[in-house]
Amino acid sequence: MALEDHVRRRVRKEIAGRSAYDVIPAAGRIKLDAMESPYVWPSALQTEWLSTLRQVELNRYPDPTAFELCEDLRRWSGLEGAMGILVGNGSDELIQMIIMALGGPARPVLAPEPTFGMYRINAEVLGSPFVGVPLSDRFAIDRAALLLAIETHDPGCIFLAYPNNPTGNLFERETIEAAIDAANGLVIIDEAYHPYCGQTFLNEIPGKGHLAVLRTFSKLGLAGLRLGFLTGPEPWLAQINKVRLPYNISVLAQASARFALSHVDWFTQQAEKVCAERRRLHNGLQELSGLKVYPSAANFLLFRVSEGTASWVFDSLLQQNILIKNLDGQHDRLRDCLRVTVSTPDENDLFLEALSAAISP
Numbered sequence: 001m002a003l004e005d006h007v008r009r010r011v012r013k014e015i016a017g018r019s020a021y022d023v024i025p026a027a028g029r030i031k032l033d034a035m036e037s038p039y040v041w042p043s044a045l046q047t048e049w050l051s052t053l054r055q056v057e058l059n060r061y062p063d064p065t066a067f068e069l070c071e072d073l074r075r076w077s078g079l080e081g082a083m084g085i086l087v088g089n090g091s092d093e094l095i096q097m098i099i100m101a102l103g104g105p106a107r108p109v110l111a112p113e114p115t116f117g118m119y120r121i122n123a124e125v126l127g128s129p130f131v132g133v134p135l136s137d138r139f140a141i142d143r144a145a146l147l148l149a150i151e152t153h154d155p156g157c158i159f160l161a162y163p164n165n166p167t168g169n170l171f172e173r174e175t176i177e178a179a180i181d182a183a184n185g186l187v188i189i190d191e192a193y194h195p196y197c198g199q200t201f202l203n204e205i206p207g208k209g210h211l212a213v214l215r216t217f218s219k220l221g222l223a224g225l226r227l228g229f230l231t232g233p234e235p236w237l238a239q240i241n242k243v244r245l246p247y248n249i250s251v252l253a254q255a256s257a258r259f260a261l262s263h264v265d266w267f268t269q270q271a272e273k274v275c276a277e278r279r280r281l282h283n284g285l286q287e288l289s290g291l292k293v294y295p296s297a298a299n300f301l302l303f304r305v306s307e308g309t310a311s312w313v314f315d316s317l318l319q320q321n322i323l324i325k326n327l328d329g330q331h332d333r334l335r336d337c338l339r340v341t342v343s344t345p346d347e348n349d350l351f352l353e354a355l356s357a358a359i360s361p
């Protein structure tokens with residue numbers, strides 16, 4: 001038997017039928033596919049950061065609890081002392097930890113769909129059934145369908161991306177609150193795009209027994225750092241903490257994140273620039289004929305092109321060295337849809353020009 005077949009028989013069945021997470025190479029291209037910030041620290045700030053890193057002891061393991069970083073995060077987000085906080089290697093790792101701790105064959109993971117793919121991927125890989133509740137054609141949650149799904153499946157955890165990726169909209173607050181009230185499991189509001197919308201459920205955590213908020217440094221401008229944090233009632237977080245690998249946040253990441261938090265104004269200014277560009281890019285897309293652009297509270301825009309042309313438009317942009325995300329084929333509701341990250345004024349202009357050429361050659 002060929003080794004490949006032998007291995008396929010030995011590997012867990014949830015893994016054997018899957019493909020690895022695939023990312024299109026971006027080298028030499030204008031990269032507008034992953035909701036990164038286009039801005040880097042000015043050189044004075046970089047020099048200061050590097051001198052902070054010089055004091056880091058790379059020969060030692062990091063503080064396993066990242067205590068000082070967590071204290072800074074508490075201060076930054078105005079968290080009450082009684083709330084738990086956990087840090088992860090990106091919010092991706094926290095999503096995995098949540099599902100490891102709260103999922104399982106009898107505890108489904110639930111989320112509206114289309115949404116961020118890692119909820120489903122982690123559930124499937126970890127052997128939890130995944131329940132996707134379809135969004136409406138305007139990407140709103142169908143409240144009755146969500147509540148019925150919660151009652152029927154009694155999920156171990158529910159993920160609500162707020163704003164949602166890849167649709168960019170904020171779900172109705174009352175619907176989310178109804179879901180929190182109806183659920184027995186943990187409801188995680190994933191606020192990855194919080195820097196671009198300012199809306200949060202953080203202040204509601206103390207009054208709710210099973211609400212947690214997930215945030216990341218990635219969309220703020222530090223995607224390379226790989227740092228996310230989860231905050232919520234301590235009894236839930238104490239259980240999730242049991243599946244955390246001992247030293248999951250490196251000394252470099254802990255020191256860099258603390259440095260970033262002491263210069264948070266710089267990030268706020270960049271986020272404001274991105275929000276202004278989001279408006280301009282939205283208007284620019286709206287002016288192109290045969291294209292529908294959706295409202296966004298995040299640092300990306302979802303748009304729909306003429307029927308059957310999404311892959312063609314995507315390839316044409318790629319040929320012009322611009323990488324965005326083709327969502328056509330990922331979900332019924334995303335037919336003919338593409339997603340672009342809001343970038344600098346220059347890159348946004350280049351994108352608009354290239355797109356205009358692609359759709360009206």
Ligand SMILES: Cc1ncc(COP(=O)(O)O)c(C=O)c1O
Nearest residue numbers: 090091092116161165192216218
């Ligand atoms: C809604 C949402 N949550 C989480 C993430 C993952 O973020 P991180 O880089 O912190 O793993 C993303 C990334 O695109 C996202 O869109």
